[in-house]
Amino acid sequence: MPENVIVTSALPYANGPIHFGHVVGAYLPADIYVRFRRMRGDHVHFVCGTDEHGVAITLKAEQAGKDYQAYVDHWHKEIRRTLEELVGIRFDAFSGTSHARNPHHRELAQRFFLDLLHNGYLFEKTEEQFFSPSLGRFLPDRYVEGTCYLCGFDEARGDECPRCGKYLDARRLANPLCTIDGQPPVLKATKHWYLDLPKLKQEWVQGWFEGKAADWKANVKAFVANDLEELRERPETRDLPWGVPVPLPGTDGKVLYVWFDAPIGYLSISKQYFAERGEPERFERLWKDPSTRLIHFVGKDNITFHCLIFPAMLYGTKAGWIVPANVPANEFFQLEGRKFNTSTGWFIPEESVRGRFSTDALRYALCTMMPETADADWSWKEFQARVNADLNDNLGNFVARSLRFAERFLESELPPLGQPAPRDREILAAAGAAAADMAAAFLRFEFRRACQRLMAFSSECNRYYDEMQPWVLRKQDPARCRQVLRVCAELVHSLAILAAPILPDTAQKVLGAFLPAHDDAGRPSLPPGPLRVQPLPTLFTKVEDKVVEEELARLRAVAKGGTAAAPAAPPARKPDEKPATAGAPQAAAPAGAIAYESFAAVELRAGTVRAARRHPDADKLLVLEVGLGSETRTIVAGIAASYTPEALQGHRVVVVANLAPRKLRGIESQGMLLAADDAEGKPRLLTPGPGTPDGAKVK
Ligand SMILES: [Zn+2]
Known part of the structure; x- marks a missing residue:
């Protein structure tokens, strides 16, 4: 008998490129499984899309000086292209969770919220949360980083730890610092809605999981059993300007927590798919038929949500939604023994594989190499x-x-x-x-x-x-x-x-x-x-030693420098092009190497933009007030093509602090900002890492 199967791949965050670590965790195994099931004659519905809300996105969009929607649109397109072209993933439905992309999402996520509230699984509570007095805003989730109180990792985010994969209570982090200005946050009371997980656990989750677990992968079972012990109530709303609005009166400025709305994306994307095909009735028929098998493919960092929280939510709505039959999560996947990291260059750039290997x-x-039962490489x-x-x-x-x-x-x-x-x-x-x-x-x-x-x-x-x-x-x-x-x-x-x-x-x-x-x-x-x-052209081409050596050499260079040595580095600026920042006199780049002393003579410091305005007499220039800890500098920078003054408010920057002051169109600039051109040749400001206080020396 053919089965109805819904296969989902974890919704990738629309905030950066997708790399092989992601691909091997949740997308490739799902695609293989879907193709196999189809060959068997099963009816498979394969759903994915981008997760477009949450602090991972607002923070990065703000840093890039981009509108939230424009920011997620860009990554939505990139991610889809990588998955489809590079590794041949063929989704049935691929959309996203922002309202502009998927008009069904907001309504469905709000319906989940109201159902859970009505059934007594969400409750209201006023609690203290991190707040930045200088920025005048709450600092949910990744707006705060600190040391994980579970594993000691010192770049744990306010809501979860990238190393141990555990959900965190931001207030318990050691040394919490705001990721925008590097300052320690203060606590301030705010009202939020909490999912009553202890109640759901007792009423349903525990028994359900214990009944299911026999079929589940051992690594998943072990992880979940451990998490089940620690299941506590969790806030499911946030003070943020971007997301699904809380559907209750008097809640302006509050949205659903991204982890609450994202998994509902599987349903809303499916709903959109059937609606656009003119068969809207098939959506609920499929998602409420107890014989449909729902399989979530996820990476290790998504286990808790897909194995406990989301099933609890599906159950708690009492709306008849099916719950997952299995969550075949993979473990972590690394590159040559180290964690993939697109910002340091420790990843496999598309240029290294595209057109080179089939x-x-x-x-x-x-x-x-799939990390099916243990971390792999x-x-x-x-x-x-x-x-x-x-x-x-x-x-x-x-x-x-x-x-x-x-x-x-x-x-x-x-x-x-x-x-x-x-x-x-x-x-x-x-x-x-x-x-x-x-x-x-x-x-x-x-x-x-x-x-x-x-x-x-x-x-x-x-x-x-x-x-x-x-x-x-x-x-x-x-x-x-x-x-x-x-x-x-x-x-x-x-x-x-x-x-x-x-x-x-x-x-x-x-x-x-x-x-x-x-x-x-x-x-x-x-x-x-x-x-x-009839004979065929050659099916496969051998990978030559030269290729392997090139790639390993690239990684060795990354490891040595600690920063990206991208394989396809953008071409050097032509002599007649303008420099990225116009805050100070610029000499032509020296042709040869410089002595260390020359570099050491440049004083680079971390800072935060406190205020920004347009230069009254020059379209390309912005006038910034930059805080360097003990002092504030006025800096004139040629970055008006890349940033609006509003977007720069609170932006972290690296300042050349010991340049001779120079007047630019009548305003004295007391320093220069470091920037690198993006793919379109527009300057993008360099940002010091989280936790770096203003005035810290950059070396
Ligand atoms: Zn941790």
Whole structure:
């Protein structure tokens, strides 16, 4: 019986590029699973989109001086492109949670809130929260960073710790500092709505989880069991200017917490999808049918929300929504032993892989390295080994040698399968066994095992070919030779079908070798009659040592410098172009290296923009008042093309503090700001890290 399956991939935050660490956690395994389920005949609905609310976004948009919507629009497009083009993820529905992108989201999230309130699972409470007196605003979540009170990580955010993955109470952080101005925040009372998780746990969550857990992955079970112990009430609203408004009177300036509204995005994006197809009734039919299997693919950092909080919310609405059947979360994925970090350069830039390796090569290698049960690593040497040894020398080799032989010596014509010899029957049965093992692995979310099984079967195929020696049979027993090649064609076809969820493009190409073309990837075997095959262009290209060495050298440079040495560095400024900042005299860049002393003579300090206005006599200039701790400087900067004066309020900057003052269009500039051009050539200010007080020396 075909099943109805909803598969979701964690909604990526629309606040930065997506990297392989994300891809391998929640997107690639979901896509493989979806393709496998479809081949089985199940009805699958694959949903994703961008998470467009929350402090992760407001903070970065403010730092970039961008409007919130424009900011999330940019990343929405980028993320979708990366997932679709780089690794071939094919969603059914891909949208987002901002009102402009998805008109169904706000209404549905508010309905969840009101249902939970009505059912007594949300309660109101006035509590003290962090507030910045200098900025005059509350500092929810990532507006505060400090030391994690659970694991000691010193860049823990106000709402969660990136290292231990735990939800945090900001007030318990050690050394809390505002991420905008680096100052210690104060506490101020504010009213919020809390989800009564202890009540939900007692009433339903605990029993549900214990009943479910038998089928769940061990790493997920262990994580959740631990979290269940510590389940406390959590505030589900925030004082923020961007998000889903709290649907109650007198709550201006309050929005739903991003973790409350984001998972509802799975439903609202699905609702939008069916509405746009003119079948709005299918949305609730699917999401309220108890036989629908809901599977959430997420990374480790999303386990608690998808395994406890969101199911509790779905249950607590009492609206009949289904709850997840499984949450096959992965562990963390690192790059050559260190955490991916796009801001330091410790990641794999798209330029390093795009156009260089096929989508399938990346999918396969990532799949073999997947952090299914423990943290795992992208290693360039491992990538090379998997592509060269598995795809090229094993699978690719068997397909190529079989089809080429048939073309060269048998005019591409193969006889009916007829009565296979015992050894033929044995290898054909091996295909069936591989199919059964791989299906079981996919259903248990064991994608690495599925890859291993595929390659083990491909090795058996190569062994059969070597044993049969068709090049000898061709002369000694031409009829047997034809029969052997007919069996090989059968095996090539099986390999394509088995590989299809992991290697979709390759499978499509290989199936194209059989005439008439078989476009139905789900067909279990070839028709038994005579067969015509045609050779294929090379399926895989070997990864050369040179490529691996280049990539490792790039990472070594990043590790040494501690900062990005991007592979495709933007071209150096041409001599006739204006410098990024016009706050001080600029000399032409020196051609050679400088002595350390020359650099050390430049005094760089962290600061915060206290006020900003347009220069009365120059369109390109802004006049800023910049706080450096003990003093405030007036700085004239040529950044009006990139920032509005409003956006700069509270912006952290790096100031060249010992430049001789200089008048710019009548106003004296007492320093210069550091900036780097963005992709469009507009200057973007450099920002000191969180926790750096004003006046701190930059070195
Ligand atoms: Zn921690």
